[in-house]
Amino acid sequence: MNRAVKHAVEKVNPAANHLAEMMNNRGFEYVYGPVASRRLGSSLGIDLVPFKICSYDCVYCQLGRTTSKTVKRKVYFDTKKILTEIQEKLTAGLAPNFVTLAGSGEPTLNSDIGEIISQIKKSTDIPVAVLTNGSLLGLKDVQKDLSAADLVIPSLDAGDEYLFNYINRPHPGISFKNMLQGLVEFSRVFEGKLWLEIFLLGGVNAIRSEVDKLALCSEKIAAEKIQLNTVSRPPAEEFAYAVETERLNYFQDYFPGNVEIISENWTTETTSAGLSQTSDTAILELLKRRPCTVQGISAGLNMKAAQVTKRLGVLCQNGKVIQTRINEQIFFEAEKSEQS
Numbered sequence: 291m292n293r294a295v296k297h298a299v300e301k302v303n304p305a306a307n308h309l310a311e312m313m314n315n316r317g318f319e320y321v322y323g324p325v326a327s328r329r330l331g332s333s334l335g336i337d338l339v340p341f342k343i344c345s346y347d348c349v350y351c352q353l354g355r356t357t358s359k360t361v362k363r364k365v366y367f368d369t370k371k372i373l374t375e376i377q378e379k380l381t382a383g384l385a386p387n388f389v390t391l392a393g394s395g396e397p398t399l400n401s402d403i404g405e406i407i408s409q410i411k412k413s414t415d416i417p418v419a420v421l422t423n424g425s426l427l428g429l430k431d432v433q434k435d436l437s438a439a440d441l442v443i444p445s446l447d448a449g450d451e452y453l454f455n456y457i458n459r460p461h462p463g464i465s466f467k468n469m470l471q472g473l474v475e476f477s478r479v480f481e482g483k484l485w486l487e488i489f490l491l492g493g494v495n496a497i498r499s500e501v502d503k504l505a506l507c508s509e510k511i512a513a514e515k516i517q518l519n520t521v522s523r524p525p526a527e528e529f530a531y532a533v534e535t536e537r538l539n540y541f542q543d544y545f546p547g548n549v550e551i552i553s554e555n556w557t558t559e560t561t562s563a564g565l566s567q568t569s570d571t572a573i574l575e576l577l578k579r580r581p582c583t584v585q586g587i588s589a590g591l592n593m594k595a596a597q598v599t600k601r602l603g604v605l606c607q608n609g610k611v612i613q614t615r616i617n618e619q620i621f622f623e624a625e626k627s628e629q630s
């Protein structure tokens with residue numbers, strides 16, 4: 291365990307030290323999983339930026355509010371270390387369906403993403419996917435960097451500037467017009483697969499007039515398929531409501547081409563390593579002792595934040611954990627019945 295994590299563990303809870311030792315995921319800093327993904331099957335996740343460094347601050351973000359909103363691309367981590375960890379995981383005999391660049395913020399902000407993709411491609415046949423908010427896809431550098439990926443999944447949540455600002459709360463340097471133009475352009479030059487994710491929020495963009503606008507925008511984007519998604523894990527803001535599956539089904543016909551609803555089946559989620567069950571037990575043990583934020587749990591158990599949020603989604607859905615907002619931060623605690 292590195293010193294920073296160790297320090298954070300002690301700050302969170304001394305009792306977590308013991309758990310952290312038990313749960314230490316072999317000390318991987320940038321690679322997590324494989325985790326079961328609704329869209330990608332078994333996915334080996336790679337974190338390319340520190341926690342919540344992003345060009346957006348989406349109201350529905352499962353990681354909480356953005357701590358550093360930026361459009362500055364740079365090398366955030368030691369690229370060699372990232373590649374070594376990926377190599378180590380892959381030579382351990384894991385065979386995920388995808389190596390996925392995603393994690394705790396916007397991966398295209400890492401200016402070494404192109405190098406990382408090409409090195410992964412040299413060392414394995416496992417396809418590489420990039421989950422991106424799409425805000426930087428208009429940049430030629432980003433287009434070039436992502437060109438070797440097999441699959442890119444960008445997001446589009448609004449059909450005009452007003453809702454774009456309301457839902458995604460972008461960096462001031464990003465306008466709706468430029469973002470959309472970049473997305474359209476990228477979809478035409480990218481030679482791999484592109485799936486467009488549209489995130490619908492109850493009472494915000496999941497209304498006919500807004501879905502009409504989204505459908506018009508998506509017609510311009512050359513996507514192999516469109517995936518309609520909604521809130522399934524605790525969001526950054528309490529007012530970000532999920533849309534019922536019937537409503538998602540209803541809106542499916544509004545969009546062109548191949549449209550799918552991302553199904554919810556969290557209770558059956560597992561990983562090839564059986565990590566989910568172990569993780570849930572460790573998280574519950576920690577939350578029985580005191581409420582924690584995602585970052586607190588992540589530091590306390592030495593788990594990637596993205597992995598923690600996935601497991602919290604399951605635990606909240608199963609009624610084992612509840613969330614509460616204290617001083618503008620979201621905390622999680624074990625349900626009373628779990629405390630005994």
Ligand code: SF4
Nearest residue numbers: 344346347348351423
């Ligand atoms: S949902 Fe993605 S794009 Fe939006 S704030 Fe969170 S990490 Fe950034």
